[in-house]
Amino acid sequence: MNHPRPAALLWTRQVARDVFHQRFAEPYIARHARAGQFVHLLPGTRHLFRRALSVYATDAKAGTFDVLHQVLGEGTRCLSQLKKGQTVDALGPLGNQFLVPDPGRRAILVGGGLGMAPLRLFALELNQKLTKRSSRRTALERTPILLLGTRTSSLAIAPFELGGIGIRASWASDDGSRGFHGTVVALLADQIADGRIVPEQSVVYGCGPEPMMAGLASLCAQHHLPCWVSLERSMPCGYGVCMGCVIRTQNGTGYETFKRVCRDGPVFDSAQIVF
Amino acid sequence: MQVSIAGVTFATPIWTASGTAGTGEEIEQWCDPEKLGAMVTKSVSLKPRSGHPYPRTVETAGGMLNCIGLQNKGIEAFITDELPRLRRMLTRAVINIVGESIEDYVQLARRLNDVEGVDCLELNLSCPNVARGIDQGSDPMWVSQCVHDVRSATRLPLFVKITPNTNDIVSLARAAADNGADAISAINTLVGMAINHNTFKPRLSNITGGLSGPAIKPVALAAVYKIARAVKIPVIGIGGIMTGIDAAEFLIAGASAVQVGTALFRNPTAPIQIAAELAEYLRSKGLAHASDLVGRVAV
Numbered sequence: 001m002n003h004p005r006p007a008a009l010l011w012t013r014q015v016a017r018d019v020f021h022q023r024f025a026e027p028y029i030a031r032h033a034r035a036g037q038f039v040h041l042l043p044g045t046r047h048l049f050r051r052a053l054s055v056y057a058t059d060a061k062a063g064t065f066d067v068l069h070q071v072l073g074e075g076t077r078c079l080s081q082l083k084k085g086q087t088v089d090a091l092g093p094l095g096n097q098f099l100v101p102d103p104g105r106r107a108i109l110v111g112g113g114l115g116m117a118p119l120r121l122f123a124l125e126l127n128q129k130l131t132k133r134s135s136r137r138t139a140l141e142r143t144p145i146l147l148l149g150t151r152t153s154s155l156a157i158a159p160f161e162l163g164g165i166g167i168r169a170s171w172a173s174d175d176g177s178r179g180f181h182g183t184v185v186a187l188l189a190d191q192i193a194d195g196r197i198v199p200e201q202s203v204v205y206g207c208g209p210e211p212m213m214a215g216l217a218s219l220c221a222q223h224h225l226p227c228w229v230s231l232e233r234s235m236p237c238g239y240g241v242c243m244g245c246v247i248r249t250q251n252g253t254g255y256e257t258f259k260r261v262c263r264d265g266p267v268f269d270s271a272q273i274v275f
Numbered sequence: 276m277q278v279s280i281a282g283v284t285f286a287t288p289i290w291t292a293s294g295t296a297g298t299g300e301e302i303e304q305w306c307d308p309e310k311l312g313a314m315v316t317k318s319v320s321l322k323p324r325s326g327h328p329y330p331r332t333v334e335t336a337g338g339m340l341n342c343i344g345l346q347n348k349g350i351e352a353f354i355t356d357e358l359p360r361l362r363r364m365l366t367r368a369v370i371n372i373v374g375e376s377i378e379d380y381v382q383l384a385r386r387l388n389d390v391e392g393v394d395c396l397e398l399n400l401s402c403p404n405v406a407r408g409i410d411q412g413s414d415p416m417w418v419s420q421c422v423h424d425v426r427s428a429t430r431l432p433l434f435v436k437i438t439p440n441t442n443d444i445v446s447l448a449r450a451a452a453d454n455g456a457d458a459i460s461a462i463n464t465l466v467g468m469a470i471n472h473n474t475f476k477p478r479l480s481n482i483t484g485g486l487s488g489p490a491i492k493p494v495a496l497a498a499v500y501k502i503a504r505a506v507k508i509p510v511i512g513i514g515g516i517m518t519g520i521d522a523a524e525f526l527i528a529g530a531s532a533v534q535v536g537t538a539l540f541r542n543p544t545a546p547i548q549i550a551a552e553l554a555e556y557l558r559s560k561g562l563a564h565a566s567d568l569v570g571r572v573a574v
Contacts, residue, residue, distance in 0.1 A: 002304055003544055048488060048541060049334050091543070236332050236339060237540040240301040243294075243317075243343045244332035255348045257325035263301070 005029070006087040007041070010064060012080065015157050018071040019114065020080045021056070027063035029055075029092045035122035036230055036267045039067065039092035040238035043078035051075045052235045052262070054207070055093060056117040057124075057161075068117040068157070094238050095266045098122045098228060100129055101203040103137065105226075107144035108197060110216055112184055112208020113155070116148055118230055119207055120159035127165045143167060145197065149184025149208065153177035184208070185215040192223055199225040206230070206270070214275030227270040233261040248274040276554055276565050278312070278532050280509045281432035281457035283394055285367055285532060287312040288565045289522060289550040292513050292536030293371035293397060293436070294318060294343065298357040299364055305543035310550060313367035315534060316357070318399045320373050321382060323349035333469045333478040338488025338515070339537060340467050342481035345373055345402060350386055362392030369434065373399040377421045384429040396431045398422070400447075401438030401463035403485040413441040415450040426455030434511060436460035439491075444498050445505045452506040459502055460511040460534065462495045488537040489515040496528050503529025503570055517545070519552020526568040 007026035015021050029039060033055040040050040057066035071077045082088065098118070101107050107126055109119040123144050130137040146169040150156040156171060156178050171179030172187035180187040188204070191197040206216045207230040220227035233245035240263030249259050249272050259265065276287040290313040296302045298316045308314065326346025333340050348356065350372075361368040370393050372383040380398060387393050400412040400421060411417045422435055435451035437444060439462040448459045464485025469478040477483075495514020503510045512530030516522050517538045525533045538545040553565065562568060 001307065004542060042541070048337070048339065048537070050541065089542075234330065234332065236334070237543070239305070239543055241295060241297045241543075242332065242341070242540050243326065243346050244330075244341065246326070246329050246331065246346075248328065253325055255323040255325065255346065255352070258328070258346060 004089050004091050007065075007090040008087045009082045009084055011084060012082065015068070016155050019068065019157060020071070021066060021068050022079070022082075023064050023066045024088070024090070025064050026090055029065045029090060030058050030063045031060045033058050033065055033093035034097040035125045036097035036118050037093035037095045038238070038266065039065065039090050040094055040235070041067075041079065042089040043075040047075055047078070049075075049236050050091065050238060051079065052094075052238055054118040054230070055121055057121060068114055070114055091238060095262060096264075098205055098230070098267055100126065101141070103141070105201055105203045106141050108188070108202050108204045109144050109146045110184055110188055110204055110206040110208070111147070112149040112212040113151075114157070115206070115208030115212075115230070116157065116159055117207075119146065119205060120162060122205060123159070123162055123167050124165070127167075146170065147172065147184050147187050147191070149173070149187070149212070150178060151175070183212065183215065185212060185219055188216070189219055199223040204228070210275065213270070217270035217273065217275060220270060228267050229270045229273065230266045231261050231268060231273075232266070235262050238262045250274060276550065278565055280511075280531055281395065283367065283432055285312040286310065287550045288526065288532035289546050289553065290369070290511075290532060290534045291315050291539060291546055292534035293399060295536040295539045298353070299361050300357075302539075302543065303364060306547050308364040308366040310547050311366040312532060312546075312550070313369050313394070314361065314364060315369040315397060316361070316371050317347060318345050318371045318373040318402065319347050319350050319353045319383070320345060321350055321379050323347065323352065328480045330478060330480055333484075335467070335469055335486065336490065338486055338490035339540070340469055340479055340484035340486055341464070342479045342484035344481065350383055354386070354390055358390060358392050367394040368392055369395045369397050371397040371399050371436070373402060377417075377424050380421055381424050381428045384425045384431070388429040388431060393431060395434060396425075396429060397434040397436055397460055398425060399436050399463070401436055401440075403438070403440060403464055403466045403483070412438045413447065415443075415446040418447050418450040419454050422451045422454040422456050432457045434458045434460050436463055438463050439494060439498055440466050445501050448502040448506050452508050456508060458509040458511055458531070459506060460513060461498045461502055462491070462514050465491055465494065487515065489517055491515050492521065496524060499525055499530050500528040500572060516549065519549050519554075519556050522549055522553045523556050523568060526565060527570075527572050529570040529572065531566070531569055
């Protein structure tokens with residue numbers, strides 16, 4: 001039986017304006033969290049509800065997990081101001097996860113802003129899982145393509161530790177100050193157009209703001225490119241009982257019209273979602 | 276900690292509240308069912324319901340608003356998919372039902388009367404998020420008729436969950452008690468609203484929603500106190516219970532058991548913790564049973 005666990009803050013690093021990278025010590029979450037899953041942290045006793053944050057990194061040996069978050073309100077501000085050694089009440093890991101592409105397909109990771117966090121963990125997982133001899137994957141299949149979008153270069157947060165396994169991000173920025181001038185979805189379209197990404201040999205994994213996910217889903221549908229999106233919602237409970245964090249699906253009008261992002265997701269086949 | 280209501284024994288007076296613990300599947304992973312007094316299910320209707328679009332919840336000062344809109348599979352899928360697991364769970368199953376008309380409630384009660392695994396029924400006569408939910412539920416005549424007709428349709432113990440969105444909650448409780456209810460569940464959520472001052476838009480898709488959480492605890496306590504003095508059947512207290520002390524206060528006000536709702540959204544093990552805290556409180560007061568507290572308010 002699972003239960004809430006105290007997670008002690010090890011350190012906080014500010015990586016951009018209002019954006020914080022934090023590492024917590026909590027062995028159970030460190031051991032069990034997979035890319036795409038999230039932790040649900042209670043910022044302090046004054047807060048009624050937890051804050052859902054994607055798992056950004058884990059270290060099973062050291063018993064730590066990392067999150068990346070932007071201060072948007074009281075809860076996240078409180079988290080960002082935690083002192084070393086202070087604990088937060090943590091539930092997790094919660095939700096489903098990104099699944100490895102079928103053989104013959106390469107993972108294309110498309111992140112917008114902080115949406116990069118779960119994709120970073122997935123890139124490492126892919127590298128580990130697909131390097132095993134039993135997986136029989138080519139070097140190309142083991143190395144995902146990483147496309148990251150930012151509004152402007154000063155807000156760009158580079159995922160850490162990916163260089164070591166040979167993954168370099170291609171950047172897109174809305175104002176052209178870093179990499180491709182345009183959205184990261186436009187960058188993906190560009191790379192499909194010039195043949196660098198072949199839809200028949202690819203699977204897209206996206207995480208970012210909802211309008212971006214909608215654009216990504218629509219582009220992938222045009223190219224018959226399988227696409228998994230990780231979605232974000234305001235989540236009171238995080239484990240499936242409150243029915244608050246729902247997303248509309250293609251399933252008509254009955255009970256299945258809305259699915260819970262926390263428990264049926266947060267990762268969905270984008271073709272099932274109505275954005 | 277055992278309590279007995281309408282001839283049914285419950286391991287503890289701490290139960291889950293309808294709509295806050297699903298139908299048991301999720302809560303089983305966090306709470307030992309044997310330590311739950313009862314699992315009160317999310318409302319089930321005759322036909323499946325999709326519920327309202329997102330956003331359905333918003334955190335407010337000391338509480339939250341919701342407008343889920345009774346998303347559920349409908350009674351037939353509930354009986355097939357959910358009831359077998361509830362039957363296996365080692366806790367009492369209180370099935371909460373909701374209808375749009377008295378006939379709906381009667382049909383639901385009749386259907387559940389004939390299946391195994393149902394310990395009690397709770398009538399949701401008070402959902403603020405569906406058309407006519409409150410209009411009907413705040414009319415004592417309608418409540419009388421509804422409870423009367425359902426009573427004739429089922430042998431199951433019958434709890435009636437009433438609305439606080441009325442100027443006279445005691446009349447609603449009396450209407451239920453006089454027509455065969457075995458207990459009154461009080462209170463459901465209070466109608467509320469939240470507005471985004473930047474966009475000028477309501478924060479809920481359905482514009483208004485039901486307020487729950489610690490913010491409504493004093494309202495709920497007053498309702499339980501008044502109802503308990505007015506009717507002879509047990510009262511089940513609901514409203515912002517976060518701790519064992521909160522639960523004790525409801526028992527003192529006159530509740531025979533309580534339901535924990537919003538606290539479950541914060542902490543999936545809340546009912547177990549609250550039960551442990553209540554047991555500790557009883558020990559500290561030198562009381563042997565939870566029932567020793569019921570209605571002890573010193574006025």
